[in-house]
Amino acid sequence: MAAGAFAAGRATAADGEAPPAARDAFAFRGPHQSGIVTPAQDRLHFAAFDVTTGSRAQLVALLKAWTEAADRMMRGLPAGEIGPVEGSSLLPPDDTGEAIGLPASGLTITFGFGPTLFRDEQGRDRFGLAERQPSALHTLPHFPGDMLDPARSHGDLCVQACADDPQVAVHAIRNLARIGFGTVAVRWSQLGFGRTSTTSTSQSTPRNLFGFKDGTANVKAEEPDALDEHIWVAPEDVSGGAAWLAGGSYLVTRRINMRIETWDRQPLGDQEAFVGRTKGSGAPLSGGEEFTEPDFSMPGSDGPVIAQDAHVRVVHPDFHGGARMLRRGYNFVDGTDSLGGLNAGLFFIAFVRDPDTHFTPIQTAMAKSDAMMEYLKVTGSAVFAVPPGIGDGEYVGQALFEQQ
Amino acid sequence: MRKPLLVALVAALPLFAACTENTDRSEAADGGESRTITVTSTDDGCDLSATEAPSGTLTFEVANKGSAVTEFYLLGEDGQRIVGEVENIGPQLSRELVVSAPAGSYVTACKPGMKGEGIRDDFTVTASDQEPTAGTDDAAVDQALESYEDYVQEQTEQLVDKTGQFVALYKAGEDDRARALYPDARTHWERIETVAESFGDLDPKMDAREADLEPGQKWTGWHRIEKDLWPPADGYQALSAKLTFTVDQVANGSRGLLEEVANGKVTGEEEIWSHTDLWDFQANVDGARVAFEGLEPIVEQKDPELADTLESRFAELQKLLDAQRAGDGFVTYDQLAQDEVQALANAVNALAEPLSRLTAAVLS
Structure with a gap:
């Protein structure tokens, strides 16, 4: 059985770093970070960190250590060089051990930098990076209906760990957090199950907790031109101090609670009218099947057959200058709230070339006129700059810290 | 909704x-x-x-x-x-x-x-052995609609009247009296909230909460005054026109009012400064019950079991609300124990679930 080989890989990591089978391992290094166009895995553990040190050198040391550990874990190896059970019995192991015997499980680890890494709330330069802060990297404006919990929002750094096995994703965040003690502290973290988007045409469209297919119109890995146009930061976007971000992207997270119980009481016809698609096949109400382009001008009995406030219309690229996102969100259920209702919804993740043009206008339109908003409550929000990928011998974010 | x-x-x-x-x-x-x-x-x-x-x-x-x-x-x-x-x-x-x-x-x-x-x-x-029973006669429908229209009319008049008084008190600096009238005047809004929401931008002008605003939007209405900062907008005149309804509007309105309770009142989100959420709660339930009772003769014919369930669930919820009465009104939300909030939430769910089948039942 395949898992045995991986177990051996982990166990013998110290002597020769036996590579696990490549079929479920992605490369950590490359022109772009992994975990963006990588076919969306089934599970998520996302963590935001605050930097607790004032030392730039310590911060750089952490990024080097994180790079090392992330590279190893994505290969299916233990976080540390010694391993979970191979070291001294007098020392705590340098890997926490819950992934012993588990394959790489498609793990990707993606790092990002929040606006507060560059300047604190008073606008002070924290680590000599202020002049390198990209102009689009700023806290999102307040959107109508936002009920943000500061304890679920923002952060200096972020780590997105995605894998097909939840234990592998949690193992990654847990070990990175542990490596960070003294330099960073976890501000918040979010578990997700059930990807709500496809990032590859090879994947079928999954459903969100409203029961509808989600992310049908996502930018996909097989669309290189669209990725350049909508997802990757181009050199001309970030001249001067922010040049380090070219080839990177921006990551927006929104913790969108669904008012599940109320939604479930809406008649099917109303649910479909709010979304603008049929619940079964996901076809737009203007007809056809899932991937048929919606016809927003097709007349219906009372106005267009896809209503003016239908979600699919309000957020469609046609009404936002063609702006598209690469969505990579996950369903979440954090148990129940104090009244017995599901504390559940969509942990929205989008990668965009510029949040000011590719996220904020769409979110504003949605908050203002989307019929679905009645059943949503946004409780968390954050934005990060995702540096480009790195080559051999480099550490994540090196261009930011060492840019000439 | x-x-x-x-x-x-x-x-x-x-x-x-x-x-x-x-x-x-x-x-x-x-x-x-x-x-x-x-x-x-x-x-x-x-x-x-x-x-x-x-x-x-x-x-x-x-x-x-x-x-x-x-x-x-x-x-x-x-x-x-x-x-x-x-x-x-x-x-x-x-x-x-x-x-x-x-x-x-x-x-x-x-x-x-x-x-x-x-x-x-x-x-x-x-003809077959499944011949449906005779349909509802038009008179029962007319009766239901007429009584609901009268109810909306009466609540509207009281809303305009008491809002006027409330604004006068507020402007005169009689804060204690304004505070006392606040939940009472709002009661008439909450009873017909789903109707009021159908009037263009009346709802955002009158009932917006701070978190609902978009950047640059001027905050007006009840909750602005609730926070004791700003005089109210004039807006109720639009309501004074005579309204007419259809049976599914009435039934959907009843369902919608319970959703308002579930989303805002039972959680204490509606009145974050005054904590008078139970007045709104009661008013929403009043409006939902009046709408249901008007349709009850029709429901009893179409789906007697649903009619019975709704009647008893309304009564159970009312019993819990009555237990929180104090003087002419209610205790404030911040005085409720967690288990009392939980019991109210359970009763709201118990009622809202069958209530979501009301429209289909009256149209069946």
Whole structure:
């Protein structure tokens, strides 16, 4: 059985770093970070960190250590060089051990930098990076209906760990957090199950907790031109101090609670009218099947057959200058709230070339006129700059810290 | 709450019909396949799998094979009276029409492109042992609508009156008296909230909470005053026009008011400064109950079990609210123990779930 080989890989990591089978391992290094166009895995553990040190050198040391550990874990190896059970019995192991015997499980680890890494709330330069802060990297404006919990929002750094096995994703965040003690502290973290988007045409469209297919119109890995146009930061976007971000992207997270119980009481016809698609096949109400382009001008009995406030219309690229996102969100259920209702919804993740043009206008339109908003409550929000990928011998974010 | 399908559904009070996709087919199955009729609507055709069916609950499975949005109607013998309709069927999509049809002669019509008379044909329903009971007489419907319109009218008048008093007190600096009147005046808004929300921007002007605002939007209305900073906007005049309703508007309004309770009041989100959430809670429940009670004679005929359930669930919820009464009003939300909030939330869910079936029941 395949898992045995991986177990051996982990166990013998110290002597020769036996590579696990490549079929479920992605490369950590490359022109772009992994975990963006990588076919969306089934599970998520996302963590935001605050930097607790004032030392730039310590911060750089952490990024080097994180790079090392992330590279190893994505290969299916233990976080540390010694391993979970191979070291001294007098020392705590340098890997926490819950992934012993588990394959790489498609793990990707993606790092990002929040606006507060560059300047604190008073606008002070924290680590000599202020002049390198990209102009689009700023806290999102307040959107109508936002009920943000500061304890679920923002952060200096972020780590997105995605894998097909939840234990592998949690193992990654847990070990990175542990490596960070003294330099960073976890501000918040979010578990997700059930990807709500496809990032590859090879994947079928999954459903969100409203029961509808989600992310049908996502930018996909097989669309290189669209990725350049909508997802990757181009050199001309970030001249001067922010040049380090070219080839990177921006990551927006929104913790969108669904008012599940109320939604479930809406008649099917109303649910479909709010979304603008049929619940079964996901076809737009203007007809056809899932991937048929919606016809927003097709007349219906009372106005267009896809209503003016239908979600699919309000957020469609046609009404936002063609702006598209690469969505990579996950369903979440954090148990129940104090009244017995599901504390559940969509942990929205989008990668965009510029949040000011590719996220904020769409979110504003949605908050203002989307019929679905009645059943949503946004409780968390954050934005990060995702540096480009790195080559051999480099550490994540090196261009930011060492840019000439 | 939002009701975008309202207008489309009720243009002609289809009291004997409901269009739905998630119908319980057990009845149809009991009566054999003949009670399920497939309809293929094309740009120039309307093909039915049968032109005859036994009386009872009939299911028309309408598939649109044409290129434009289509509609399907079951009409009375006169070709005028709408027995049932299903609208907005996009190309290559399918929807179901479920109707309870007594024996008689009917007319079917597909309307590709939603234009003209449609492509019509005769349809016969033969007598069977599942003959539906007589439909609701129009008088019962008229009575229900009239009493609800009167209720809305009366609440509107009191709303305008008490709001005027409240504003006068606030402007005069009589803060204690204004505070005392605040939950009372709002009661009349909350009782008819789903109606008030149908008036353009009246709701955001009057009832916006701080978190609802977009950047640059001027904050006006109740909650601004609640925070004791700003005089109110004038806006209630728009309400004074005489309103008319359809039965499913009334039924959906009842459901919507309970959603308001579930989303804002039971959680204490509505009145974060004054904590007078239970006044709003009671007012929403009042409005929902009045709407239900007006329709109750119809529901009792169509679905007696649902009528019984709703009646007892309303009573159970009211009992919990009554336990929180203090003086002329209620204790404030911050005085509620967690287990009391939980009990209220449970009772709201217990009522809201069957209440979500009210509209379909009165239209069935």
